[in-house]
Amino acid sequence: MLKRVHFGPSWLPFALVAPQILITLVFFMWPAAQAVYQSFLIEDAFGLSSEFVWLDNFYELFADDIYLNTFFRTGYFSLLVAGSSLSIALFLAAMADRVVKAALVYRTLLIWPYAVAPVLAGTLWLFMFDPTLGIISYLLDQFGYDWNHKLRGGQAMGLVVMAATWKQISYNFLFFLAAMQSVPKSLLEAAAIDGAGPARRFWTIVFPLITPTTFFLLVVNIVYAFFDTFGIIHAVTEGGPAGQTTILVYKVFTDGFIGLDLGGSAAQSVILMAIVILITVVQFRYIEKKVDY
């Protein structure tokens, strides 16, 4: 970690780390500590007095059906997003891996949605599915299927999942393609000589060999669905109809900034923090071991 040859003690290294440490303390550590502290408080509606209530905010949250539903909905939402974007990207990458020379061209054509902000991705899909004007909802209507995500929770969830998946395919595709291209060709040739067709080779050789990438992407996708989809939901449904597309991050925002329930919002922040810590630990443990088969 430290270079064998290094500089001796002086004030300089402190000055070098100072900017980053200052920002970390003021904008990261202090607010996080505040969140933990506030999660133990109940404030009255005017913010005039507060009372220390230990874990009451947490008990209240977990006794609250709305919060529990949001919790499960978030899990279900992130599994849907991760599952669909991973499988579509895996499928496309497997195809691109076959067309060696053209693979990079397809990569260019598929990679750009990564750069589209979530709220813009939401706007694009919202426009296509607008109940009165949208092109897709118009087509669905021709087939006798009535689309109105402003009224139906299931359709709203579907739309948010589609927009979130669309944006994430590029990232997954990039990593899958890179992983597939590093599978030794000699293995594939040996299997081909033994008479294994493309599909068989994919499932018995390529897929097992890229498992580390798949695990890594699974974690990244779940984090993405948990935290980075705020913009999509805010643009497309604002959590509605009737809270049916509200996920945890969105609820922290609405309870804190619109509902002004400081204690409850802080308690939710603390739970989210715990989730992030858990995911990071899983990620780092896995990266240390590099999952070998």
Place this chain on the structure above:
Amino acid sequence: MIENRPIVSIVSHIVLIIGVLIVGFPVWITFVAASHDALRMTQAPIPLWPGPYFFDNLKDALFVGLGGSGSQSAGLMLFNSFVMAMVIALGKISVSLLSAFAIVYFKFPFRMGFFWMIFLTLMLPVEVRILPTFEVVANLGMLNSFSGLTLPLIASATATFMFRQTFLTVPDELLEAARIDGAGPMRFFFDILLPMSRTNIAALFVILFIYGWNQYLWPLLITTDQSMVTIVMGIKEMLEAGESLQQWNRIMMTTLLAMLPPVLVVVGMQKLFVKGLTETEK
């Protein structure tokens, strides 16, 4: 190519082309919507082929905005986004370069303590500490300013790790040689380390520019003043402004303008982008 199976190859191409078309379809619809006048965009079904008003809409979006009260022209919003993205990207890179340099090349008290403190920021994304961070920024009087928009996002564990990794691969002999020649630590940093990490800095810049440009939740909280609105959050305001009658042609034109810069960066600097993505995720 393992074996020659033309049919399988053709099928692969067809599947990929369909995939590319589906992924591109939303943007095509956006482009088409941005090239018609407001009246055409109120009639279903909306057109699938571009109309003649693209440049009129572009001019309106850039210089006029939606026209209603309190809405900004895209020109100003683009400028705000650009400043925010640049400050975040360059800020993150500079603070991370400096702290990685200190941690790798100096022996000093609390070295590991600082390292772990930077590491912890990885576990505290803006989303989990919005309210208290907002309070801090409000108390410091930084609402509606570029410093409020950017400073709280500038600490970066991933960038620090990446530079640490890069510095660890720099041969020790370079520092020995520099010392013999009488170079101090900062001279060594600027004349040897910085030039050696050039490609890493560029790759990281591509990723962080996109990250900064696409910030949404944080600017949404920090800016109430119309003159500080960034283009990414401007879209949402436009969607809300016309709840009864959306001017889809202008909204979609602004959406195009908002996604163009980061998309161009990714497509134009694809090599650096891929390097940045894979290096920071390690």
